[in-house]
Amino acid sequence: MALYDPYDWQIHEDPYPAYRRLRDEAPVYHNEERGFWALSRYDDVLAGFRDHARLSNAQGVAIEQVGAAREVMSFLGMDPPEHGRLRNLVSSGFTPRRVRDLEPGIRDLATHYIDRFVERGECDFIAEFAGKLPMDVISEMLGVPEEDRDTLRHWADTVLHREEGRQEVPPEGMAAAGQLIHYFTELVAKRHAQPKNDLTDALIATEIDGDRLDDRDIIGFLFLMVIAGNETTTKLLGNALYWGSRNPDQLARVTADPGLIPSWAEETLRYDPSSQLIARTAVTDIELHGRVIPRGARVALLIGSANRDERFWEDPDTYDVGRNTTGSLSFGQGTHFCLGASLARLEARVSLEEVLRRLGRIRVRDEGVERVHSSNVRGFSALPIEFGH
Numbered sequence: 001m002a003l004y005d006p007y008d009w010q011i012h013e014d015p016y017p018a019y020r021r022l023r024d025e026a027p028v029y030h031n032e033e034r035g036f037w038a039l040s041r042y043d044d045v046l047a048g049f050r051d052h053a054r055l056s057n058a059q060g061v062a063i064e065q066v067g068a069a070r071e072v073m074s075f076l077g078m079d080p081p082e083h084g085r086l087r088n089l090v091s092s093g094f095t096p097r098r099v100r101d102l103e104p105g106i107r108d109l110a111t112h113y114i115d116r117f118v119e120r121g122e123c124d125f126i127a128e129f130a131g132k133l134p135m136d137v138i139s140e141m142l143g144v145p146e147e148d149r150d151t152l153r154h155w156a157d158t159v160l161h162r163e164e165g166r167q168e169v170p171p172e173g174m175a176a177a178g179q180l181i182h183y184f185t186e187l188v189a190k191r192h193a194q195p196k197n198d199l200t201d202a203l204i205a206t207e208i209d210g211d212r213l214d215d216r217d218i219i220g221f222l223f224l225m226v227i228a229g230n231e232t233t234t235k236l237l238g239n240a241l242y243w244g245s246r247n248p249d250q251l252a253r254v255t256a257d258p259g260l261i262p263s264w265a266e267e268t269l270r271y272d273p274s275s276q277l278i279a280r281t282a283v284t285d286i287e288l289h290g291r292v293i294p295r296g297a298r299v300a301l302l303i304g305s306a307n308r309d310e311r312f313w314e315d316p317d318t319y320d321v322g323r324n325t326t327g328s329l330s331f332g333q334g335t336h337f338c339l340g341a342s343l344a345r346l347e348a349r350v351s352l353e354e355v356l357r358r359l360g361r362i363r364v365r366d367e368g369v370e371r372v373h374s375s376n377v378r379g380f381s382a383l384p385i386e387f388g389h
């Protein structure tokens with residue numbers, strides 16, 4: 001019996017007991033059947049993120065061997081120094097200012113969606129809010145027209161979906177990835193012809209000491225934003241309401257003091273991170289805790305486990321919206337630290353502010369809650385809630 005199988009739908013229900021066993025019994029775990037190794041203790045996961053000399057991103061960061069094609073992985077699928085060059089170029093278009101300026105637009109979007117269901121006293125929070133807003137925000141930034149957004153969202157969801165117990169990307173997922181790349185290729189071509197002052201234009205215009213992004217790099221980054229930035233933020237919003245509702249005393253604390261909303265989001269990310277693992281490939285043999293991870297092996301850094309490691313956290317299984325979450329690994333660490341963390345935090349703060357203010361007391365229903373099934377993304381595909389003042 002495997003201690004931990006990220007494709008097992010039962011594990012998806014609650015992976016935390018399995019993580020604890022890994023930390024205690026097999027801190028360097030090898031799942032032969034699935035062909036990967038896993039690090040689960042906080043210190044090991046942190047060291048893994050920092051060790052880009054021995055643990056490479058060049059074969060992608062999914063546990064599956066799907067490679068790291070430039071069109072879909074962008075600089076996330078590169079190691080230093082190549083990674084730094086592209087990340088710097090992209091960062092000069094994707095600036096903190098550009099993110100900050102989004103706040104009023106995000107609030108308008110939140111208001112728009114809440115208006116549609118607020119009178120009903122109930123909704124599916126994923127279908128009617130959390131599953132929509134992050135893609136709208138990214139689409140707005142990139143200049144994707146409104147009528148295309150649902151299609152893009154559908155492709156992005158299809159890329160991440162896995163069949164029960166299956167490791168490989170289903171053919172529909174491969175097809176959806178192709179459709180997204182095709183869509184962004186056309187978008188970039190359109191912007192060359194007719195700029196509109198959005199992020200896509202900024203990326204086209206970016207130049208550092210004569211160095212520029214070529215179209216492939218831009219398409220890769222757009223794809224990465226949609227995959228890395230959309231699903232994860234949707235799940236964060238859903239998880240915040242779910243765990244808030246399951247811990248009514250904690251939800252009451254944030255309702256009484258909305259200043260706690262940012263730390264509510266951070267605690268949700270620590271307690272039940274949207275991105276449960278990030279994989280690397282060992283470029284050399286790595287000895288750890290008396291075992292040798294062989295060169296070429298796939299190594300999963302289990303964020304979800306590190307964030308609950310009692311060797312690092314006090315009382316890690318308690319959901320505490322006032323917790324100091326410094327050290328949380330939910331956005332990774334080191335060279336590849338999430339480029340969109342400030343955007344995700346802004347979306348979470350503004351959305352949760354509006355949700356609490358407008359909906360009042362919120363309760364997740366017992367019936368109809370459904371999880372997504374992915375090897376690394378954790379959260380809900382359906383989250384029926386009821387609410388009222």
Ligand code: HEM
Nearest residue numbers: 061075076228229232233236330331332336338339340344
């Ligand atoms: C709650 C939401 C999010 C979570 C939990 C999350 C998580 C992560 C993690 C764990 C990494 C590290 C990957 C690695 O070490 O290989 C990462 C990288 C990245 N994320 Fe996020 N992310 C979120 C939102 C976003 C958003 C909104 C965007 C963009 C708009 C974004 C864009 C990126 C990019 C571009 C990278 C690659 C950085 C690099 O390789 O240098 N993410 N994210």
